[in-house]
Amino acid sequence: MHPKNFVICDVEKEYARNLMQAISARKELGFQMHLFQNLEHLEAFSKKKEIHILLLGEDYPAGKRKEISANVRYVLVKGEEKGLLPDEKGIYKYQSADMILTRILEDSMDGGELLRHKEGRGGQLIGIYSPVHRIGKTRFALELGKELSKEGPVLYLNLEEYSGMDYYFPQNTGQNLGDLLYYIRQDKGNLGLRISAMAGQTGGLDYVAPIPVIQDLRAVGEEEWLRLFEEIFSNCMYKHVILDLGDGIRGLYPILRACRTVYTLYTDDPVSQAKLRQYSENLRVTGFEDVLEHTVQKKVQVKAGDL
Structure with missing residues (x-):
């Protein structure tokens, strides 16, 4: 199976980079990590590549967010969840990377087909x-x-x-x-x-x-x-x-x-x-x-x- 594309897009560049590095450290998940700040660039990417998991900052307008195609969509919220699209899930932004990843993995296990783990290669x-x-x-x-x-x-x-x-x-x-x-x-x-x-x-x-x-x-x-x-x-x-x-x-x-x-x-x-x-x-x-x-x-x- 091909690696799953995991995309992070947030206006806070340092935050997004640190989050990406923390998730990338979990090599056993086999994610292919991508980082964006510009929605236009992200939209162009989504038309060429399948996005399996998307973490998108709430600072981007909902009308712009809906143009991005992804299998599973999370919005990084700073407080109360407001203005989320029907296919978006809110996830609190300022918590540890482990807690964010745990939430995503638990959702994936409940959803079955939303995220399928890479097949093992033996060891x-x-x-x-x-x-x-x-x-x-x-x-x-x-x-x-x-x-x-x-x-x-x-x-x-x-x-x-x-x-x-x-x-x-x-x-x-x-x-x-x-x-x-x-x-x-x-x-x-x-x-x-x-x-x-x-x-x-x-x-x-x-x-x-x-x-x-x-x-x-x-x-x-x-x-x-x-x-x-x-x-x-x-x-x-x-x-x-x-x-x-x-x-x-x-x-x-x-x-x-x-x-x-x-x-x-x-x-x-x-x-x-x-x-x-x-x-x-x-x-x-x-x-x-x-x-x-x-x-x-x-x-x-x-x-x-x-x-």
Whole structure:
């Protein structure tokens, strides 16, 4: 499918540029961004290219706005919604770019055909797991994700019983991985847009907050996890999905088998070595020896505060 044309037109040039840059950062959406200030130029563009989403400032007269053809039209209002055309939706201008984008994505999910997400192109599932605890696994996973995000969109998912996410990601997006699994169980569709609406972002890395209650995490079955990963790659543009894995999830070994690469951290102390040997032997006796074939064992130096 071709990229969706997302057009912003506003008299405040700096505002419009900053908004465009914020939306452009969400690479997984696959939008082709366009910026205008002159309505005549925008009208000429609309006659040559299909505009899928249009954000238009309220400063432009309604009689001029109606000349612009677009699939979905929003007017950036500064206060009370006045003088909107029948096919226009008002959206408050002076709020965060994330809130503006969330409103648009939620409308798109409700409208079904108003906006169809780009088809996924597949990607790599990367697992971070170690039988040795307090070894800096989460820190390693996040740094790896930020580095890989330089090559393309990356999603980080924490599947630990105690994730410590308030420390790593203090921003509360209001929804978590449990909500995402619920949408899949209900066959809600538009998973790519749903993830985009609920995902937070740091350093170019997308993340969905983990399940906060241990019992809820343990209740998720192996098949549900595997279906989630499949749906993400089928409906999203993520090049990599990084799984920060703990011992408490069901189906740990099948999930490790599904990963393209597994990073297993260890240290050179005797206890760490003994745990690593026991883990490797468990994989062999349970029929998951092939996990070791795509495992990269990485020796680390543990620092105070590592998790």
